[in-house]
Amino acid sequence: MSAHPRHIPRPDRTEEGHTVARVIAEHKGRYVILVNGEERNAEITGKMMFEAVTRKDYPAVGDWVAVQLYDGDSPCIIHHILPRTTTLSRKTSGKEMEEQIIAVNVDIVFIVQGLDNDFNLRRLERFLVVASQSGAAPVILLSKTDLHAPETLREVLHEVHAVAKSAPVIAYSAKTMEHLDEIRKFITDDVTVCFVGSSGAGKSTLINRLLGREKLATQEVRAEDSKGKHTTTHRELIPLPSGGCVIDTPGLREIGLWEADPSTDSTFADIIELGLQCKFTDCTHHDEPGCAVRSAIDDGSLDEGRYISFLKLLKEAEFIASKTDITKQQERKAREKKLGKFQKEYKKQHRKG
Ligand SMILES: Nc1nc2c(ncn2[C@@H]2O[C@H](COP(=O)(O)OP(=O)(O)O)[C@@H](O)[C@H]2O)c(=O)[nH]1
Ligand SMILES: [Mg+2]
Ligand SMILES: [Zn+2]
Known part of the structure; x- marks a missing residue:
């Protein structure tokens, strides 16, 4: 098994006495955190909001955060984000040169592809690059084996192994439950896995099977092209009763590279x-x-x-790199400006006091 998590001893409290919690969902600047086994609403401090320049400065699903707890229904306050081990991001869809963080502190990325019309080796390569650039270990899951005869499956697996290289490949069926145990083996205690893939690939169905209950809504794919409707609308971290955590994500129609370098990636x-x-x-x-x-x-x-496919990804990565260089300069300026404001404010207060 090449997929292995990195263990970081995580204290229950920070030095300042804040409680350590995990972000399990994000809804437009409001967060749901898991703290002492309980789900609570949370918000970030004004200081965090003021100092934030890019998406990376805000909590994301999977983050460990230092929070102040309040009694009753008052939201908890997130003071800061603990250092991240991995960051799984993509370029947002559309023209904007913006990063979208899919999830953080992910140990294993499960790339799910359906063995129906969803199956596409070139897209698989792209997901492999994005996953391995995140720092997490990619594992390829091929769903819906029940739709094929064993000899067809053998051929398909042969093709997949040729692009997967060292990444493990598991073909399974959520219908017949075949090979689900092999998938379970990856999700041990303290491991966080994130599911990515097209809508209709079978991510939510598989998570329900792992959970042993129908927690997540799933929906049938269109017969003509196997495309799924977007049943899963937001990212969500779910602890499994058997240990470990899974993160469900909505289908990604496109997964643009973000600060990736295919020319050094193990995928190629x-x-x-x-x-x-x-x-x-x-x-x-x-x-x-x-x-x-x-x-x-x-x-x-x-x-x-x-x-x-490799050349195309290289070109895309170079294009992003040239654009983000400009953005980085702008970010630096924005940070300096914010810092300048702070210093001015501080001096003003000092003069008064
Ligand atoms: N035949 C078959 N259908 C599956 C399998 N896994 C999922 N599906 C079906 O594929 C459709 C889309 O599944 P869903 O979990 O909503 O996909 P998601 O968009 O990736 O979350 C549903 O109708 C599922 O019942 C499988 O292993 N075999
Ligand atoms: Mg889903
Ligand atoms: Zn040559």
């Missing part, structure tokens, strides 16, 4: 390795003599579709 280790064997160190793999990449494509050992 085979291509990167080939590139090192080219005769020229600056080989562009077009028509140079002694090009290991081209000859691998020619002799069929490297699938051309996979190579094109």
Whole structure:
């Protein structure tokens, strides 16, 4: 098993005496946290809100936060976010150059793909890059094996292993319950797994099976294209009675790269390795003599579709990087401005007092 969590001893209290809680849901700036086994509403302090510049400065699903508890129905106050182990993000859909944090402190990303019309190797590669860039370990789950004969499944698994490389692959059926135990084995105590994939892939159905009850709403996919309706509308962290936590997410129609670097990602280790064997160190793999990449494509050992997919992701990552460089400069300025305001305010107060 290449997927393993990193354990961080987490105290129940911070040095300042705040209680440590976990963010399990977020609704437009309001949070639901899990504290001492109880769900409570929470808000961030005015200071946190004032100092926040980017999405990263706000709590996200999966965050461990330092909170002040209040009696009754008053919302708890989140004072700060504890350091994150992993951050699973994507570019928001649409034209904006903005990051969307899917979840944080995730140990394993379950990439779910249905063995119906949802099945797509190129999309799988993209999810693998996004998952491994988060710092979490990707695991591929292929749902709906009940729709196929064993020999078809063998062929499909062969294709998937060719792109999965070292990532574990489990084909299962939530209908016949086949191979669900293999999935359960990954979700041990203290492990947080996040489910990603298209709408209709079977994420919520699988989580219900793991929970042993129908907690999450699920919905049938359209027969003609296997597309699901968006039944899951928000991200949610759910502790399992058997230990560990799962995070359900709404279907991601697109998963744009965000600050990812496919040229060093383990997802494409085979291509990167080939590139090192080219005769020229600056080989562009077009028509140079002694090009290991081209000859691998020619002799069929490297699938051309996979190579094109790699180039596309590289281009996308470079584009994002060039855009976010500008944004980062703007962010730095925004932070300096906010800090300046603080200092001015502080001086003013001091003069008065
Ligand atoms: N045949 C079959 N159908 C499944 C399986 N898993 C999920 N489904 C169906 O696929 C549809 C979409 O499932 P859902 O869990 O809502 O997908 P989500 O959008 O990824 O959460 C539902 O009708 C499920 O019953 C499976 O293993 N086999
Ligand atoms: Mg769902
Ligand atoms: Zn080359």
